[in-house]
Amino acid sequence: MPFREGPLGDLKVPLTWTAAVALIVAVVIAVAFLLADRRETLQQQAYGVTRQTVDTVAKPVSGVIAAPGRWTGVGVGAVRNYFFAGSENARLKAELQEMRAYRDKYLALVDENDRYKSLLGLKTDPPIPMAAARVVADSRGPFANTRLADAGKEKGVVVGNPVMNERGLVGRVVGVAPGASRVLLLTDIASRTPVMIDRTNARAILTGDGGPNPKLDYLRGADPIQAGDRVVTSGDGGVVPRGLPVGAAVKGLDGRWRVVLFADSASIDYVRILLFKDFAQLADQQALAAKVLPPVITENPQDSMLGPAKPATPAPAAGASATTPAGTVAPKPTTAGAVAPTVAKPPAARPAAPKPTTTTTPPAAAPARTPQ
Amino acid sequence: MTGARPLNPGRWLGVPMLFVVLATLAFAAPIRMWGLQLPEPVFAMVPAFAWAVIRPSILAPFALLLLGLFLDTFWGGPTGLWGLSLLVAYASVLAGRNMLTGQSRPMMWAWYAGACAITMAAGFLFTMMDSLAMPSLVAVFWQFLVTALLFPFAHRLIDRFEDADVRFR
Numbered sequence: 001m002p003f004r005e006g007p008l009g010d011l012k013v014p015l016t017w018t019a020a021v022a023l024i025v026a027v028v029i030a031v032a033f034l035l036a037d038r039r040e041t042l043q044q045q046a047y048g049v050t051r052q053t054v055d056t057v058a059k060p061v062s063g064v065i066a067a068p069g070r071w072t073g074v075g076v077g078a079v080r081n082y083f084f085a086g087s088e089n090a091r092l093k094a095e096l097q098e099m100r101a102y103r104d105k106y107l108a109l110v111d112e113n114d115r116y117k118s119l120l121g122l123k124t125d126p127p128i129p130m131a132a133a134r135v136v137a138d139s140r141g142p143f144a145n146t147r148l149a150d151a152g153k154e155k156g157v158v159v160g161n162p163v164m165n166e167r168g169l170v171g172r173v174v175g176v177a178p179g180a181s182r183v184l185l186l187t188d189i190a191s192r193t194p195v196m197i198d199r200t201n202a203r204a205i206l207t208g209d210g211g212p213n214p215k216l217d218y219l220r221g222a223d224p225i226q227a228g229d230r231v232v233t234s235g236d237g238g239v240v241p242r243g244l245p246v247g248a249a250v251k252g253l254d255g256r257w258r259v260v261l262f263a264d265s266a267s268i269d270y271v272r273i274l275l276f277k278d279f280a281q282l283a284d285q286q287a288l289a290a291k292v293l294p295p296v297i298t299e300n301p302q303d304s305m306l307g308p309a310k311p312a313t314p315a316p317a318a319g320a321s322a323t324t325p326a327g328t329v330a331p332k333p334t335t336a337g338a339v340a341p342t343v344a345k346p347p348a349a350r351p352a353a354p355k356p357t358t359t360t361t362p363p364a365a366a367p368a369r370t371p372q
Numbered sequence: 373m374t375g376a377r378p379l380n381p382g383r384w385l386g387v388p389m390l391f392v393v394l395a396t397l398a399f400a401a402p403i404r405m406w407g408l409q410l411p412e413p414v415f416a417m418v419p420a421f422a423w424a425v426i427r428p429s430i431l432a433p434f435a436l437l438l439l440g441l442f443l444d445t446f447w448g449g450p451t452g453l454w455g456l457s458l459l460v461a462y463a464s465v466l467a468g469r470n471m472l473t474g475q476s477r478p479m480m481w482a483w484y485a486g487a488c489a490i491t492m493a494a495g496f497l498f499t500m501m502d503s504l505a506m507p508s509l510v511a512v513f514w515q516f517l518v519t520a521l522l523f524p525f526a527h528r529l530i531d532r533f534e535d536a537d538v539r540f541r
Binding site for chain 1: 414429
């Protein structure tokens with residue numbers, strides 16, 4: 001029987017109310033998506049299949065759309081080179097003359113550095129392999145600053161790899177798909193990068209806020225920074241290698257120290273993805289994970305690493321009460337006469353237990369030794 | 373009774389959605405000339421305003437949600453951020469629809485700018501709650517400005533479909 005011929009056929013629901021219900025349902029779905037999002041964790045698991053699929057599809061489409069702009073840039077560059085070849089030549093000659101002095105100094109320093117390394121027996125990090133990629137899409141809004149690069153899993157790119165252009169650090173990879181990878185820029189609001197001031201070695205965290213100049217948070221030390229100071233990566237935490245150029249420090253209009261990114265002064269269409277691994281990490285993490293770990297210590301005093309909590313021994317000797325303060329859960333001998341041997345040989349199965357006091361301790365000082 | 377004929381969803385919802393997706397793709401091109409990049413307007417704001425003015429609809433909120441999810445995945449932002457922000461603006465315009473209809477073009481532009489401001493404020497708040505950090509107000513303002521300039525497209529969409537179904541005039 002058709003619906004209209006049934007008893008509910010004459011039921012008419014106002015469209016405004018149905019539209020309002022639809023709107024509420026859509027809002028609830030959007031809220032659920034937002035609450036379930038784990039983008040800020042910057043992990044591969046948080047970068048779901050949907051995003052990977054969109055990236056894979058968007059790469060060729062955006063590549064085609066970006067092509068005219070790229071060709072125009074190449075054409076404009078060629079025309080500029082033709083007309084400004086003379087002045088460019090003069091500038092390059094002056095720069096070459098200046099660089100000759102730097103080259104001699106560089107060679108001397110490399111030689112000196114090599115000798116120091118051999119004297120100290122220093123093991124330096126191996127060179128970092130790179131994958132070149134072309135940027136096909138670029139988002140620049142206040143809530144997301146990312147780029148889509150056309151190199152993905154097939155080139156060995158993994159989440160966390162730092163991304164640079166010829167001038168400096170651009171960001172890091174937050175999602176990898178076949179043929180494409182998503183790069184979170186230093187300016188994104190979710191970006192946090194450990195950096196240091198090259199002149200003073202003062203550490204800071206470079207924090208993006210959606211604007212062109214990320215902030216320097218958690219600057220430490222007295223007078224650690226001046227306008228124009230060079231900011232480089234510190235390598236702390238093993239996120240990015242140490243010493244990558246980031247930018248120059250400037251004082252923002254809000255009074256906070258910010259960074260003018262070196263990468264902004266270069267073209268944005270080509271980047272290098274550093275296939276970087278933290279060389280300080282353990283060589284064989286799987287073997288480590290396979291080892292039997294000690295049992296989990298719970299808050300239950302019966303399962304405590306300090307042993308079962310026993311009720312106070314009836315009528316303890318005066319010496320015993322002086323050695324172990326009331327209220328401690330440390331293992332204690334049941335008799336005063338057993339104190340000395342127990343102290344000499346603590347139980348091997350409980351290495352973390354505090355040493356029982358061997359001398360008479362004033363009661364006032366005893367709580368400091370009591371494990372919490 | 374041609375006036376009571378319902379709108380074809382493919383025409384008033386599908387085609388604008390397609391244009392929004394194409395425009396978003398085009399403006400995401402990595403182009404920089406003389407140190408300046410392309411602006412990044414929120415093209416989805418055009419249908420979010422126009423659809424609410426044209427008529428109440430069951431499909432329009434879900435179409436907006438889809439557009440928002442596309443923006444989030446394509447721009448690499450938190451999933452649900454733009455969907456929720458656009459729906460907040462859509463709901464605001466829908467609630468004030470009786471006030472908006474029949475007003476002059478400059479006034480409608482002002483209302484559209486207000487809807488853009490609501491969207492950006494919602495995005496600002498949701499981002500703050502999601503990332504536990506405050507986005508740059510200057511960057512938010514620039515995106516608001518370039519989005520508010522898109523009103524002629526919204527006006528054209530409203531003009532095209534406002535009288536298509538006389539039940540909602």
